[in-house]
Amino acid sequence: xxxxxxxxxxxxxxxxxxxxxxxxxFFGALYTILSSQxxxxxxxxxxxxxxxxxVIVEEPAAPTFEDFLASNGSNSLREYRLRDVVHAxxxxxxxDRVKAIVLDLSGFVxxxxxxxxDVGDALARAKKAGKPIYAFASFFSDDSYQLAAHxxxxxxxxxxxxxxxxxxxxxxxxxxxxxxxxxxxxxxRVGTYKSAVEPYMRADQSSAxxxxxxxxxxxxxxxxxxxxxxxxxxxxVKSFADDPAAFVTAAGGDYAxxxxxxxxxxxxxxxxxxxxxxxxxxxxxxxxxxxSFKSIDFxxxxxxxxxxxxxxxxxxxxxxxxxxxxxxxxxxxxxxRIAEQIYTALDEDEIKALVVRVDSPGGSAYASxxxxxxxxxxxxxxxxxxxxxxxxxxxxxYWIATAGDHIFAxxxxxxxxxxxxxxxxxxxxxxxxxxxxxxxxRTTPISGEPDFVGGFSEDLNxxxxxxxxxSYSDFIKLVSAAxxxxxxxVDGIGQGRVWDGGTARQxxxxxxxxxxxxxxxEAAKRAGLAEGDYHAQYLDPQDSLGLLPFSGxxxxxxxxxxxxxxx
Numbered sequence: 001x002x003x004x005x006x007x008x009x010x011x012x013x014x015x016x017x018x019x020x021x022x023x024x025x026f027f028g029a030l031y032t033i034l035s036s037q038x039x040x041x042x043x044x045x046x047x048x049x050x051x052x053x054x055v056i057v058e059e060p061a062a063p064t065f066e067d068f069l070a071s072n073g074s075n076s077l078r079e080y081r082l083r084d085v086v087h088a089x090x091x092x093x094x095x096d097r098v099k100a101i102v103l104d105l106s107g108f109v110x111x112x113x114x115x116x117x118d119v120g121d122a123l124a125r126a127k128k129a130g131k132p133i134y135a136f137a138s139f140f141s142d143d144s145y146q147l148a149a150h151x152x153x154x155x156x157x158x159x160x161x162x163x164x165x166x167x168x169x170x171x172x173x174x175x176x177x178x179x180x181x182x183x184x185x186x187x188x189r190v191g192t193y194k195s196a197v198e199p200y201m202r203a204d205q206s207s208a209x210x211x212x213x214x215x216x217x218x219x220x221x222x223x224x225x226x227x228x229x230x231x232x233x234x235x236x237v238k239s240f241a242d243d244p245a246a247f248v249t250a251a252g253g254d255y256a257x258x259x260x261x262x263x264x265x266x267x268x269x270x271x272x273x274x275x276x277x278x279x280x281x282x283x284x285x286x287x288x289x290x291x292s293f294k295s296i297d298f299x300x301x302x303x304x305x306x307x308x309x310x311x312x313x314x315x316x317x318x319x320x321x322x323x324x325x326x327x328x329x330x331x332x333x334x335x336x337r338i339a340e341q342i343y344t345a346l347d348e349d350e351i352k353a354l355v356v357r358v359d360s361p362g363g364s365a366y367a368s369x370x371x372x373x374x375x376x377x378x379x380x381x382x383x384x385x386x387x388x389x390x391x392x393x394x395x396x397x398y399w400i401a402t403a404g405d406h407i408f409a410x411x412x413x414x415x416x417x418x419x420x421x422x423x424x425x426x427x428x429x430x431x432x433x434x435x436x437x438x439x440x441x442r443t444t445p446i447s448g449e450p451d452f453v454g455g456f457s458e459d460l461n462x463x464x465x466x467x468x469x470x471s472y473s474d475f476i477k478l479v480s481a482a483x484x485x486x487x488x489x490v491d492g493i494g495q496g497r498v499w500d501g502g503t504a505r506q507x508x509x510x511x512x513x514x515x516x517x518x519x520x521x522e523a524a525k526r527a528g529l530a531e532g533d534y535h536a537q538y539l540d541p542q543d544s545l546g547l548l549p550f551s552g553x554x555x556x557x558x559x560x561x562x563x564x565x566x567x
Contacts, residue, residue, distance in 0.1 A: 047281075047294065049104065053104075055077070055109045056115050057079045057111065057115075058115070058357065059081065059318050059329075059331065060078075061079060061332075077109060089126050099294075100278065102134050102293075103134070105135060105148060110142075111143060113146075117146075124231065135151035136156070140264075145164070149228045168213070173199045173202060175203045185200035185201060187200060187201050187423050188421065188423075190419055190471075191496025193495050193498070194420075219502065225237060225241075235262065236262040240262045275292060311532065311535050313351050313537035314355060315353070315539050316537065319333045319400060320333055325366060333367075345378070352524075352534070353386070354378055356385060358388070358393040359390030360393065361392050365396065365420060365475075368397075375403035385405050387401045387407040395419065399478065402481075407511050408511065408515070410513060413501035428453065436453075520534065
């Protein structure tokens with residue numbers, strides 16, 4: 001009995017300890033949640049600090065309780081919503097409290113080229129309105145320099161550097177590995193240029209894929225160079241990018257010297273020197289540190305400058321990320337969740353039109369169709385639908401776009417990819433190496449299929465390939481009806497090939513150039529609304545924690561779902 005009592009006391013102590021730990025974790029996370037909420041009342045005179053440590057995205061992933069536990073108050077990388085960044089910069093124009101804009105790009109991971117162009121345009125507007133912009137980074141790459149080029153003055157750490165890589169590079173091909181492992185990649189596709197499956201069927205890039213990539217990357221690179229040249233005419237970017245090794249070698253490996261000589265930056269100085277310089281322009285902070293300047297927190301500033309709500313609302317639906325079924329996200333374009341947002345909008349009589357913002361490389365054909373069908377319900381109610389393409393609106397993203405009355409893209413938007421594929425692995429060769437085989441009785445030619453152990457039958461292969469071909473035929477019909485082209489014309493520009501926005505416009509896949517501003521104006525015009533008598537009503541889902549979408553949530557790279565049956 002004495003042993004039983006001791007054991008019981010021990011178990012109770014363990015239980016109490018676990019409860020105590022759980023409570024500490026809960027209240028710690030609660031404190032993190034509450035302390036991370038923006039405070040618009042904290043805005044004072046100073047510089048708007050854009051410490052972009054992370055990525056700029058169309059729609060940040062929903063924060064989870066685990067994210068807060070993982071962040072632990074640290075300066076983790078985070079996802080910044082594009083429209084928040086642009087709106088904050090534009091709001092500085094009329095705000096006398098903002099004496100300057102500071103870009104701290106040392107921790108900037110990047111963003112899509114179209115998104116960064118939108119941010120750059122906002123910086124140009126603020127600069128034209130008389131707001132000085134100061135940029136700093138220890139190291140500049142293509143994405144960070146695309147923003148820094150709009151600054152009044154660019155600083156770089158003396159031990160830092162600049163390298164322009166341009167779009168492109170290599171990708172991994174797994175054909176040799178899966179052959180060695182004995183894995184069979186059962187591939188079904190339609191589209192000569194549908195290169196997403198090539199790593200499973202080749203050891204190198206096909207000539208068709210290389211042709212398409214060279215054309216696309218060439219346009220993106222020239223567009224990037226043109227933007228930098230316009231923003232910072234004195235910078236000798238192209239000559240340096242064409243032969244960086246020669247310049248760096250001639251400078252004895254002194255990257256900073258190259259940056260100064262090529263007029264890529266204005267001054268060299270560490271972060272402390274940069275902060276002191278900014279303090280001289282906008283005032284010294286009240287804290288004892290002499291190198292700190294009066295700054296305005298980004299989240300506080302966004303909260304203190306809500307978007308205009310005058311006039312009639314135009315609903316904005318966001319399709320961002322891989323298109324999947326279900327109700328997950330944000331961060332994934334889950335068809336169930338997005339369709340529900342559309343149907344909810346149809347129940348609100350105040351909404352006069354819909355703008356669908358697409359920033360997706362594609363995904364499930366079934367999920368893409370679920371979203372398209374929901375948009376067709378909006379059409380039945382005579383709601384105008386305008387598509388606004390972001391960085392990428394390809395494959396399943398373009399499938400959804402066919403429901404629009406008018407499609408806008410940017411010249412650097414990646415779109416098209418009208419094609420279908422599926423990849424399913426089987427392991428009969430790998431198992432045979434270990435003496436494992438499969439046998440049995442079938443009542444039909446496809447009993448027990450798909451047989452991942454014994455291998456796929458020819459009948460199943462024929463069925464799956466026919467299904468992919470049928471999906472491609474449906475895709476062609478959708479585009480043909482939406483764009484007023486014959487099936488043969490669409491097939492000629494389809495075949496899974498991706499296009500830049502400029503070429504897509506020439507081919508008739510999009511109607512015009514423009515971003516959200518132009519899309520909202522077009523939707524308002526089609527709804528019969530007067531100019532300026534409307535506002536965007538973003539039909540965003542609230543995350544599970546009820547937090548503002550621009551709160552400081554760490555950025556975590558999510559794994560993609562398996563590639564099976566996608567457009």
